[in-house]
Amino acid sequence: MSKSGIQTRLPDERWSHITDERSEPAGLRPDVLETVSDPLTNLAGGDGELPAVREHEAAKFFLVV
Numbered sequence: 001m002s003k004s005g006i007q008t009r010l011p012d013e014r015w016s017h018i019t020d021e022r023s024e025p026a027g028l029r030p031d032v033l034e035t036v037s038d039p040l041t042n043l044a045g046g047d048g049e050l051p052a053v054r055e056h057e058a059a060k061f062f063l064v065v
Contacts, residue, residue: 001037004050008036031056035064 002008010033019026031054039052040061049065056062 002050002052003037003039003042006050008033028062031062032064035062039064 010029015029025032035052035054035056038054040054042050042052045051045065051063051065054062054064
């Protein structure tokens with residue numbers, strides 16, 4: 001569940017699609033889910049998206065759109 005109360009899901013099929021296109025996040029699925037559920041902040045995106053930002057050990061900040 002996101003901080004805004006929106007139920008979020010990341011099925012295996014979607015995660016495979018993400019990591020097939022971009023290999024960098026391959027081992028970071030728990031971090032992606034943590035960023036969505038407990039972000040440092042949410043940004044204002046287009047079409048109502050709320051990109052989530054969180055500090056991360058492997059990178060300075062982690063952005064999940």
